[in-house]
Amino acid sequence: MSAAQVSPRIRAEQVPGRLFGTPGTLLSMLIVILALTLGGCASKPEEPPPVVVSQATWRQVDRDIAAASLAATSQARRYAQDSMDRWMDLIYQRTDSEFLPWFSSFWTRKWLSIKVGWYRLSSDGEREQTVNRLAAYLQEEYDEQVLQPVAREIDPDDIMEQATRTYIQQLDERLQVIPQRFGVPGDQFAQHLQKIPAIELAPPGQRASLYQVLKADPLEKLPAYASLMGQIRNAPNGAGAWTTDDGLSRITRDTSEQLESELATSGAASVATSFMGRVAGPILSLGFTGVSAMLHEEGRADREATLRKSLNQAFDEEWLELMRNPDVGVMAGVIHLSGQVEGSLTQTKTQPIQFQPLPQVIPAQ
Numbered sequence: 001m002s003a004a005q006v007s008p009r010i011r012a013e014q015v016p017g018r019l020f021g022t023p024g025t026l027l028s029m030l031i032v033i034l035a036l037t038l039g040g041c042a043s044k045p046e047e048p049p050p051v052v053v054s055q056a057t058w059r060q061v062d063r064d065i066a067a068a069s070l071a072a073t074s075q076a077r078r079y080a081q082d083s084m085d086r087w088m089d090l091i092y093q094r095t096d097s098e099f100l101p102w103f104s105s106f107w108t109r110k111w112l113s114i115k116v117g118w119y120r121l122s123s124d125g126e127r128e129q130t131v132n133r134l135a136a137y138l139q140e141e142y143d144e145q146v147l148q149p150v151a152r153e154i155d156p157d158d159i160m161e162q163a164t165r166t167y168i169q170q171l172d173e174r175l176q177v178i179p180q181r182f183g184v185p186g187d188q189f190a191q192h193l194q195k196i197p198a199i200e201l202a203p204p205g206q207r208a209s210l211y212q213v214l215k216a217d218p219l220e221k222l223p224a225y226a227s228l229m230g231q232i233r234n235a236p237n238g239a240g241a242w243t244t245d246d247g248l249s250r251i252t253r254d255t256s257e258q259l260e261s262e263l264a265t266s267g268a269a270s271v272a273t274s275f276m277g278r279v280a281g282p283i284l285s286l287g288f289t290g291v292s293a294m295l296h297e298e299g300r301a302d303r304e305a306t307l308r309k310s311l312n313q314a315f316d317e318e319w320l321e322l323m324r325n326p327d328v329g330v331m332a333g334v335i336h337l338s339g340q341v342e343g344s345l346t347q348t349k350t351q352p353i354q355f356q357p358l359p360q361v362i363p364a365q
């Protein structure tokens with residue numbers, strides 16, 4: 001083959017446009033690249049448009065929130081009442097088993113007569129001071145024998161705080177099903193709960209939304225909640241002040257007045273022995289003590305029954321006060337939270353649904 005025949009073919013293959021092969025091959029590559037590009041764009045998921053919740057739906061949500069609050073309050077009240085019933089039972093039991101036998105015993109009366117004599121001597125015979133000091137002594141004994149042991153087992157202050165926690169727990173469980181019920185996105189429902197007040201105290205800044213109360217963990221770390229519990233506990237007539245209730249103070253004072261009058265004549269035996277000799281005196285004193293003990297036992301049952309009736313009546317009144325007082329009773333925390341929550345939803349004109357007692361597992365509607 002001659003050089004003239006080879007050179008044209010070599011020059012044609014060295015043309016830059018022919019480096020990728022034939023024109024058909026290049027077109028095929030472009031089609032493949034374009035298809036891959038379009039396929040990638042088609043496979044990218046599109047973001048759904050934001051869900052717009054109508055005002056009518058929000059009114060239904062508020063209606064159910066108010067209904068959930070009512071149901072949670074009912075559950076908390078049930079817990080508080082059951083706990084207060086147990087508290088009262090323990091008070092009655094220790095009063096019968098500890099205080100009444102001590103108070104009505106013969107030797108306690110002897111000891112009280114000595115204290116009355118000492119109170120009179122130190123108060124220059126003034127009866128009012130003697131009665132007050134004797135009443136304070138009886139109150140101290142009742143605290144040590146009855147109230148303090150019961151408080152170590154169950155206490156109205158603790159019942160108040162646990163009732164508040166019960167309300168929050170029950171409300172949280174009921175609110176969890178509301179977003180699914182009405183198709184409300186979780187983030188929008190959370191924002192809605194942040195607008196509902198739950199704690200609103202007098203000092204500025206002592207407030208918390210319903211969302212904050214439900215999400216606080218632990219609950220006592222929430223400043224507004226800690227302030228609410230402290231305000232109720234430290235109130236002058238709060239649940240923690242039941243040991244100094246007016247009813248108990250009145251009973252101890254009435255009892256001390258009666259004792260002061262009865263024991264005023266208890267020195268008759270010592271006066272009688274002063275006229276006897278040194279030998280006859282102790283003999284007469286022992287005989288007088290034996291006779292006094294026998295006479296004392298005859299009226300012991302009546303004295304116990306009278307005091308028991310007075311104490312039971314005082315604690316019945318105290319029980320009602322602790323259950324009903326909306327500011328300082330065992331339901332004070334629940335009433336504050338539920339009042340804030342339900343009060344902010346009063347613009348809902350529809351009647352709230354009455355929930356049935358909460359089952360262990362709430363079926364989704």
